[in-house]
Amino acid sequence: MDLEITFPRIQPSENRFEYADNFSWTTGKHSFKFGVNYLSTEDYTNQLVNGNGSYSFPNANAFALDYSGNTTGRKDYTSFSQAFWESRCRCDSDELNFYAQDQYRLFKNLTLYYGIRYEHTFMPKPPLTNPDYPQTGRIPSDNLNFARGLASPGT
Numbered sequence: 748m749d750l751e752i753t754f755p756r757i758q759p760s761e762n763r764f765e766y767a768d769n770f771s772w773t774t775g776k777h778s779f780k781f782g783v784n785y786l787s788t789e790d791y792t793n794q795l796v797n798g799n800g801s802y803s804f805p806n807a808n809a810f811a812l813d814y815s816g817n818t819t820g821r822k823d824y825t826s827f828s829q830a831f832w833e834s835r836c837r838c839d840s841d842e843l844n845f846y847a848q849d850q851y852r853l854f855k856n857l858t859l860y861y862g863i864r865y866e867h868t869f870m871p872k873p874p875l876t877n878p879d880y881p882q883t884g885r886i887p888s889d890n891l892n893f894a895r896g897l898a899s900p901g902t
Contacts, residue, residue: 762789778850780862786842793835800829841869848896864894 769782802824804810809823848862867890876884 760791763787776852780846780848780850782846784842784844786844788840788842790838790840791836797828797830800827802827836874838871840871843867843869860896862896864896866892866894 764787765785767782767784769780771781772779802813803826804813804824809825813823844864844866846862846864848860851859851861853859868888870886870888872885873883
């Protein structure tokens with residue numbers, strides 16, 4: 748019998764790899780900043796909840812009768828449920844983010860801040876799809892993840 752123990756403190760396991768770089772450049776009344784960030788995440792789980800099954804009994808007496816080695820062939824449980832599937836799952840995702848901004852000093856007491864940022868998460872494809880419902884073969888993702896900002900506080 749193959750017995751595998753799941754430790755809740757180490758399952759799931761996650762590995763993250765990140766690359767980030769930022770660049771600043773000041774010229775005249777402008778102070779430019781640029782940056783990029785790439786993040787790769789690997790998630791691994793090994794868990795099948797209710798993989799061994801579970802019985803429901805109407806009362807303690809019914810449980811005791813079944814547990815005692817009832818050989819009449821009649822079982823007293825009211826329901827049985829069990830999960831089936833592969834317990835191991837690996838899900839990888841990648842993120843790409845970048846930004847550009849400027850701090851422009853218009854006057855001694857007025858500075859203009861503006862910039863743009865883009866963020867995108869590349870979602871993995873589901874490992875199993877239903878051929879009757881093709882939309883189950885992908886996870887929808889929004890590609891218009893732009894943010895912009897404009898501010899002009901006095902300094």
